[in-house]
Amino acid sequence: MALTVVWLRDDLRIADNPALHTAAERGDVVVCYLLDEVSAGIRPLGGASRWWLHHSLSSLAGALEERGIPLVLRSGQAEEEIPRLLTECGADAVFWNRRYAFTERNIDALLTASLTDDGYQVQDFQANLMFEPWQVATGSGSPYKVFTPFWRACRNRQAPRAPLDAPPELRGPRIPSEDLDAWQLLPSSPDWAGGLRETWTPGEPTAQVLLEHFLTDTVDGYAQARQLPNVEGTSRLSPHLRFGEISPFQVWHSAQSGSTSATADDLTVFTQEIGWREFCWQLLYHQPQLATENYRSEFNAFPWQQPEAEDLDAWRHGHTGFPLIDAGMRQLWHTGWMHNRVRMTVGSFLVKNMMVDWRVGEQWFWDTLVDADPANNAANWQWVAGSGADAAPYFRIFNPVTQSRKFDPDGGYLRRWVPELRSVSNVHEPWKDDSPGGYAAPLLDLLASRDQALSAYQDLRRG
DNA sequence: TAGCTCGTTGGACAA
């Protein structure tokens, strides 16, 4: 009797999971998740991601149990634990869905070679990107560095395959599993996850509900509403996509076939966001050090400032004295998520007004975002800093006052996340108010710091 | 080939 180990990684779902689907057609399955915190080069998950992972695994384990099979949890080095599990359960094959980061690819390649040598059937599948990074290239054969031509080239390719249904039946033996609680993925002392619990329900079922809800109720007007941080105008699918509770194929096909009232423009803009995820991953595929090294090496000479500890702390926890910055950073700290427009603004503030190295911000987002994604996070911080592939022009410096006037005119978002501002009438510029109500004084001079950044960037250009 | 167009997300200032 054929028995396949399905090794799940960033694909914690049952539907549209080609590895699981094919294994179930083949015979019995053992579904496994391996927590590998020991292989060299693996970046440890941030705190918010660990919280999400715990609940996502818990949700998946429950769903598999309902179908009669367990989720087998193991921890340790993949090179040792996967062969051990294969021997232990008597499997003759192992299937997984491909992943694209450098260390992970190498681990998978080494395992494939050694397990194949040992006589196992090893098979990998395309599941987490609609366009494989090596499939999309410019006319001259090089990887794309600019989003628009990249996404145009993707759209000109064959349409992504239709998503697979969940396997109709899952059978398999009961294999001992480690205890999820013993992994201590959840914060205990202190338990800072209250805001995450209020905000999110990790797991595949919720991801499907969110997608349906988005396409039924929210996507109409998306192109405009997604700009407004105080409006529930986005899909909020990002952490679900990050952990693979839903696949881009599912999102893409639902958006194409959605008989909604949305305009073509709304659907195009939404689909494009899925395209950005694909773009960031192909950047990371071709530039493995995207999270740690400037994509444009001339930025190695940029004069980043070493921030005072209390200034950096003011940024991290939302006490800079700039309402939009503080609202965003507090939303992040509380919920593990921040509206994208505000992400750009707080990023620009850290990198350009405070002149702090983008990697400091990237690491903070990595620790605090529930959707912290190795490719998206790194590529977008580099975009903000101007050191990235398809970077923002250096003179593009977000002004937090102008941004909140434009995208949160009545200050609802600002007052929601910064209670000190509720009694302040000049909510966009509280320092001009007669009674700023205990709200922090501005950390810096916006115009002066802007000029300083502009000249530093100009110096870099001149070499 | 060499030329041409274009580039997710802005701000300041003038008219």
Add this chain to the structure above:
DNA sequence: TTTGTCCAACGAGCT
């Protein structure tokens, strides 16, 4: 209050 222009070239990508 709104709209247009400039900021500074430059490299990507296409034809």
